[in-house]
Amino acid sequence: MAKNRRSTKNDNAEDVASAKGCVQVNVVVCTTLGAVIVVIAANCAMVLMSSSASTLMMPATQTIKEVPWKGEVLLTAAAEVQCCQVERRHIDTMTQEAWNEVYNAKRPVILQGVMDKWPARTEWDFDFFRKGPWSSHEVQLKQHGPFQACMDTERTIERVQERHGSKGQMDPNCEALLSKVDTIYEDGMAEGGGGLDAISLALQELLGEHGRNVRRKVQIGTLMGEMLANQSDYGTYLFLESKVFQKHPELWTKYITPLHPFLDPVDFSPHDGNEGASRRNLLLGSAGSRSTLHMDPYGWTSWIAVLSGSKAFRVWPPNATKAMYMASEAADSSFASPIDSFGNDPEGATDFLSSQPLEAVLQPGEIIVTMDWWHQAFNLEQGLAITGNFIDKGNVLNVAERALKNDRKDMVEDILAQVEKKDMRLYRKLSRELGLS
Ligand SMILES: O=C(O)CCC(=O)C(=O)O
Numbered sequence: 335m336a337k338n339r340r341s342t343k344n345d346n347a348e349d350v351a352s353a354k355g356c357v358q359v360n361v362v363v364c365t366t367l368g369a370v371i372v373v374i375a376a377n378c379a380m381v382l383m384s385s386s387a388s389t390l391m392m393p394a395t396q397t398i399k400e401v402p403w404k405g406e407v408l409l410t411a412a413a414e415v416q417c418c419q420v421e422r423r424h425i426d427t428m429t430q431e432a433w434n435e436v437y438n439a440k441r442p443v444i445l446q447g448v449m450d451k452w453p454a455r456t457e458w459d460f461d462f463f464r465k466g467p468w469s470s471h472e473v474q475l476k477q478h479g480p481f482q483a484c485m486d487t488e489r490t491i492e493r494v495q496e497r498h499g500s501k502g503q504m505d506p507n508c509e510a511l512l513s514k515v516d517t518i519y520e521d522g523m524a525e526g527g528g529g530l531d532a533i534s535l536a537l538q539e540l541l542g543e544h545g546r547n548v549r550r551k552v553q554i555g556t557l558m559g560e561m562l563a564n565q566s567d568y569g570t571y572l573f574l575e576s577k578v579f580q581k582h583p584e585l586w587t588k589y590i591t592p593l594h595p596f597l598d599p600v601d602f603s604p605h606d607g608n609e610g611a612s613r614r615n616l617l618l619g620s621a622g623s624r625s626t627l628h629m630d631p632y633g634w635t636s637w638i639a640v641l642s643g644s645k646a647f648r649v650w651p652p653n654a655t656k657a658m659y660m661a662s663e664a665a666d667s668s669f670a671s672p673i674d675s676f677g678n679d680p681e682g683a684t685d686f687l688s689s690q691p692l693e694a695v696l697q698p699g700e701i702i703v704t705m706d707w708w709h710q711a712f713n714l715e716q717g718l719a720i721t722g723n724f725i726d727k728g729n730v731l732n733v734a735e736r737a738l739k740n741d742r743k744d745m746v747e748d749i750l751a752q753v754e755k756k757d758m759r760l761y762r763k764l765s766r767e768l769g770l771s
Contacts, residue, residue, distance in 0.1 A: 409622055412676050412712040415646035416693040420444050420702065425594060433596050437728055440705040442649045442692070448597070449639055449699050454589035458641055458718060460558040468582045469555025473573040473618075484508035487680065489672035493659035494682040501682030554578070557618075561716070574625075574721070579614045586614055590720060597637055597701070599726040600756055604748035615721045619643070619713035627658065627710040628670040632733045632740075636723040639701040643717015648675055648691040650708035657685035658708060676712045706732070725749060727760055734768055746770075 423436070425447040436443050449455050463469060484505070491502040579586050603613055617638070629652070630636045638645075650657070658671035659680075673680050680686060695714070696702055706729070725733050730749065737745045746768070754761040765771035 409714070412624075412646040413714060415648065415695055415712070417695040419692040420647070420649060420694040422446060422700075425596075428596070437596075437705075440652075440707075442705050442707050442709075443703050444694060444696065445594075445596075445637075445701045445703065446699065448594045448701050449641075451592060452590055454641060454720070455699065458589065460562050464555045464558035464562060466582075468578055468585060469553065469558070471554050471575075471578045471581060472551050473554055473557070473575045473578070474551055475557070475573050483674065483677055484511050486672050486674050486677065488512065490659055490680040490683055493661070493672060494680070497659070498682060498684070503681065573619075574615050574617045576612045576615045578616050580612065585616075590614075597703070597722060597724075599724060599728075601724045601726060602730050602749050602752040602756065603634070603723075603725045604745060605752065613723050617719040617721055618717075619719075620716040621713055624674070624676055624712040625710055626670045627673055627675050627708060629655075629706065629708045630704065630723060631669050632736045632742075632745075633706040633729060634723050634725045634733050635703065635705060635729050636721060637701050637703045638696075638711070638719055638721045640696045640698050641718040641720065642698050643713060643715040643719075644698070645696040645717070645719070646676075646712040646714055647694045647696055647702060648710050649694075649704060650689055650691045652706045652708070654689050654691075654708055657683075657689040659683055659686060671708070675710050727757065730760070731764060731767060734764065738768070 420442050421436070422444040423432070423446070425445055428445070484507075487508055488504060491504060494502045601613075621643075627648075633652075659673060660669075660671060671686075673683060673686055675691070691708075694702065696711075698717070730753065734746045734749055737743075737749070750761065750764065750770070753764060762771070
């Protein structure tokens with residue numbers, strides 16, 4: 335099987351690269367091609383929408399009949415996620431000592447009450463984003479469906495085989511779908527038009543009208559407008575976007591306030607010249623979209639605040655890494671598992687299947703702090719959320735050590751420069767502990 339479409343490391347890296355990263359999105363599409371019903375979806379990892387039609391060479395036959403993707407079934411399964419296994423605390427009852435206790439123990443926690451006075455809580459809706467000056471901001475929609483599910487299955491099988499010998503078999507429909515995409519890719523390459531363009535156009539053609547959203551760039555306002563008018567056939571999709579807060583800082587300063595100091599500590603994240611804007615993300619997902627199963631890079635602390643819609647959430651402790659079937663069992667730079675915990679059970683992945691996540695259903699107004707745990711979210715309804723992350727005195731040593739392990743000395747230097755500016759004692763201690771003094 336050709337390897338070209340399987341640049342999974344890059345896919346992950348790209349996802350992580352958006353500071354929080356790790357989102358993937360879903361679409362289920364049925365389209366008629368001659369007499370054959372094709373059920374297909376497109377991962378977007380290598381699909382660029384700015385392709386030119388001249389590069390496309392379509393394969394002669396379209397015979398994929400079915401792939402193991404049952405969006406509705408998954409929605410039902412996700413709806414069965416337990417509501418309340420993650421501790422919930424109201425901010426009014428959370429003293430500094432109580433917070434220190436939770437934070438130092440690195441236990442995920444759901445905070446209630448923090449968002450009560452945020453203007454975003456009452457003012458942000460789809461219309462708000464359709465009309466404001468931010469409406470012309472472009473975001474990258476990502477979608478996920480059978481194609482991504484098959485890619486994930488294939489990657490999981492490879493990892494299971496590496497660990498346990500030959501276990502697990504590819505579903506024949508997945509095999510057919512993936513080799514179809516390989517063919518399209520290779521034909522495109524052979525044409526000299528560029529594989530990515532070819533794959534993009536081929537998938538659009540296969541998906542018909544629905545294909546237009548395959549890894550599509552779209553203005554927030556347009557997207558919101560279509561959603562409001564209920565004409566959206568975006569399927570299940572999601573975007574996670576930080577640049578909108580860089581371009582429109584008032585979105586954060588005016589609407590996400592007061593931000594409780596527990597979520598806004600003295601921060602040593604490398605500076606991006608935007609006072610932390612790239613550590614803040616706007617997240618929009620339709621029902622059925624989900625993040626990858628991931629842990630946040632380098633063990634920094636993250637939180638996700640739900641403004642509208644509800645989310646099924648699973649978290650696994652940091653020591654569950656072995657059960658995640660990553661390419662390397664050390665926390666490598668991808669930080670994402672090939673497993674979709676809301677998808678089909680990965681055959682043979684015994685460590686994963688016997689792992690025991692905690693589950694929660696997050697409601698609007700709730701904020702989950704995932705600490706350094708593995709997590710995956712599934713949007714039960716379409717909704718808006720924001721995320722933030724920080725490197726503070728409680729996690730900085732861990733982050734720096736992991737960065738060093740990943741050959742990110744540059745990152746450690748940037749972090750240390752921040753620490754030196756803000757906390758000289760901590761700087762000396764860290765330099766000693768990291769053996770850099
Ligand atoms: O889709 C979500 O709500 C989860 C986002 C997430 O896990 C993250 O930003 O780290």
